Structure formats: structure tokens, C-alpha cells
Amino acid sequence: GESVGLHLPTLSVQEGDNSIINCAYSNSASDYFIWYKQESGKGPQFIIDIRSNMDKRQGQRVTVLLNKTVKHLSLQIAATQPGDSAVYFCAENSNYQLIWGAGTKLIIKP
């Protein structure tokens, strides 16, 4: 069935380093993916999205890469800051329903 999952439940990085969060999806027909950031006690916040006709999209300090061949998505955060601490979800848009992975918790080491 359709599913979106993440490889690692927790990622710990040094402040200032780059972070890479990975995500696998199973529905090869998916054409739109979104990354969300969720801080403790808050709702998910949109970070960046990408359509299946793109391989890469850049935002402010974030880059999303899409590899359709292996059905893999990644979020790269440059120069990770303490404020980046959160749980990161990838989501796959199926019609208008978002199908979410379980999330990766990003921990920033000082």
C-alpha cells in the first residue's frame, strides 16, 4: 500500500554542520512531496515542497532532493542552528490527503 517512511527516528548534529534527513516513499505515482517541521507543542510548519518533475529545489538554508528512481526524498539543512531542533516530517500528497511518515527528531549539539 501507499506509505511514506523515514530511515532514522533521531538525528543528532553539531551546531553549524549540515543536516540531512531522509525519507522513502512507496507510491511511484506520487507527484508532490512536502517537508514539514514540527516543534514541541506546535502544529506542523511548511518548509519546502517539490513536484515530481523536479529533482531539486532550494529554499532559504534548505534543499530538497528527489530521486524518483529509488523513491527517495531528502531534506538538507545548511549550517544547522539551535532553532532547527524539531521533528521533521516528509509527506506525500495523495489527492488532497497528506500521507505522513513517522518523523525524524533533529537534535542540535552545541
Next chain:
Amino acid sequence: GAGVSQSPRYKVAKRGQDVALRCDPISGHVSLFWYQQALGQGPEFLTYFQNEAQLDKSGLPSDRFFAERPEGSVSTLKIQRTQQEDSAVYLCASSLATAGNTGELFFGEGSRLTVL
């Protein structure tokens, strides 16, 4: 307000009680979604409104769950005869886009329901 507003933020209910959770979407947003998020999990789709029409309620776990958006703005998610497994954060999100058109979802901070 500028964002999606949900109330109450926290609700404790005794098993068997009815609860109502409110969502005020961003003004002018056509689409409204309810999601359920269990601890440590990603949100799971419950239901979708386009204006006042409930176009999809396939994610509602049982007939104890009911949602409405009578005037195409504020929405209420009602849970009757709450059970312990209903304990979760209930997230509301709104979007300017209509069904089938991708668009950024704006989430509220959620209503955390604890059923004792």
C-alpha cells in the same frame, strides 16, 4: 487572527463524555482539514471540507466522530462517548487551494485530548 486557531488547546475528558473541538481557519481559505496525531507519530487524515461541503470523511475512525463546517468558515470536530484510544492531538489545517490542487497547508497548534 493571522493563523489557524484551535480551541481548547488542552482537553481532559472522562471516558464516555462527549467533546467538541473548534477550528478557526485563516480567513478566505477554502479548504479545511482535520488530522489526528498520536504521540510520536505523523498526523493521520480524518476529514476534508471545501467551503461548507464535507467532501471526504473517510479517515474518521468511527461513527462517534463527526465534523461540520456549516458556514464554510469555523469547523467543529465532535467526538461522542470518548474512549481512551481517542487520546491524541487533533490538528486543523486550512489552505487557499481546493481539492486536487496542491497548496501550502497552514496548521493550527492542535487540541490535545486526553481521555481518562
